[in-house]
Amino acid sequence: MPRSRPGALRAVRGTHAGRRPPAWARELPPVDRLSPAASAEVHWTASNRLHPLADLLRRYRAFLRSPGSRLRLTAAVCPAPLCALDDVAAVRDELADAYRTLPPDARRALGRVLRLLDAEFRRRTVFDRDAATTDRSGSPRPWWHRRLYVYE
Numbered sequence: 001m002p003r004s005r006p007g008a009l010r011a012v013r014g015t016h017a018g019r020r021p022p023a024w025a026r027e028l029p030p031v032d033r034l035s036p037a038a039s040a041e042v043h044w045t046a047s048n049r050l051h052p053l054a055d056l057l058r059r060y061r062a063f064l065r066s067p068g069s070r071l072r073l074t075a076a077v078c079p080a081p082l083c084a085l086d087d088v089a090a091v092r093d094e095l096a097d098a099y100r101t102l103p104p105d106a107r108r109a110l111g112r113v114l115r116l117l118d119a120e121f122r123r124r125t126v127f128d129r130d131a132a133t134t135d136r137s138g139s140p141r142p143w144w145h146r147r148l149y150v151y152e
Contacts, residue, residue, distance in 0.1 A: 019103075032057040038109035041102060049098055050081060056094050057113070063088040064120050071124045072150040092121075092144045118144075 021044035030039040031054045042053050063071065076087040084090045099110055125147040135141050 032061075033113050034106070034109045038106040041106035042110070045101055045103065045106075048101055049094075051085065051094055053095075053098050053110075056085075056091055056098065057117075059085060059091045060088065060095065060117055060121075063091075064117065064124065069124065070126055072148050073125065074150050088121075089145050089147070093142070096142065121147075 021040040025040040025044040026036070028039070028043045030036055031042050034042065046052060073088055074086060076084045076090060078084075085094070095110075095114060099107060099114065102110060121144065128146055128148045131141075131146040133141060133146065
């Protein structure tokens, strides 16, 4: 039987299976309410992302700590990458992208944190039944884009 190519073996077992983060990643500070092992995996895969995961979680929590029982999202003023994070829906998009790129253990840990934050987000924001359900390309928009915005 012919030998399997290394790329084929990695594709079968996944890119992170059986691999541990390097020592430098384990020495970095923990990420918001994640275990040290999950934090190390987050730091290890952070080079693929534009915004650090800890900053995204901090922005998401800051929005949820806003006073008032009902919150409304604020649209970003400018389309630049850092200004876009003024819109908490864009922050949640970045968190969803980060979630998909993480190794399985870190993904589970981040999923537990996001479930609690999303429940609070759903509870404190108002559903907008007039919001577009698809984006310009026709693909469905996530539920966090269908919340009421402040229009000034």
